[in-house]
């Protein structure tokens with residue numbers, strides 16, 4: 001598959017991974033199946049769960065819809081603003097909720113995921129790495145090569161344009177920041193972290209005419225990818241109302257919106273894989 005062509009199907013994308021990585025995925029899926037049978041009990045307490053995706057390829061649309069229908073059987077969908085409000089007010093959550101989010105800002109979120117989200121009346125938030133919004137695979141090769149090299153994506157995926165973001169906003173999406181350059185915050189000085197928080201917020205607010213309230217950290221693992229004792233504070237001081245991580249698990253009453261746990265999902269995963277992840281870290 002040529003490197004100057006965007007991935008449209010997950011099958012093409014997967015094919016470009018090394019044999020070792022594909023084998024690892026296969027083994028993980030085989031191992032998870034019996035585990036999912038043992039641990040399929042889903043917590044019945046009151047919680048908010050934040051599933052997050054990066055992309056929904058053309059051949060993953062059906063899987064994405066199946067996953068949303070599974071979640072709809074377990075709880076209700078709420079917007080990010082409502083979810084953060086519930087956490088911030090520290091009142092009883094009073095139910096089981098899913099808040100769907102997407103990281104990076106890929107175009108297939110608009111073309112493939114959004115029609116399904118709209119059909120099911122499901123709100124969602126998209127966190128964009130602003131330097132890459134509106135990028136072009138021919139024109140911005142150096143910039144995009146850095147992104148794909150650091151994220152380990154084996155094939156380019158097209159980013160949203162600012163017009164796409166405006167369109168998403170019009171149909172109800174929440175747009176948040178995922179920094180400007182998608183760098184590992186733990187490797188940056190506090191001043192550089194502040195710059196990433198500020199410039200990405202400004203770019204979103206200028207381009208979209210909104211107040212950008214939400215932030216998700218690239219890669220998102222506490223202590224590894226960001227400094228959990230100081231980076232969420234910098235985000236709060238910069239005017240953000242939330243800080244989303246990639247630590248798996250549920251969010252409960254009284255928990256800080258500056259350390260939101262999320263569950264990374266892939267739209268092609270089977271329901272048993274989802275049940276497995278949803279039954280852990282309760």
Ligand SMILES: [Zn+2]
Pocket residue numbers: 103104178182217218219
């Ligand atoms: Zn990311």
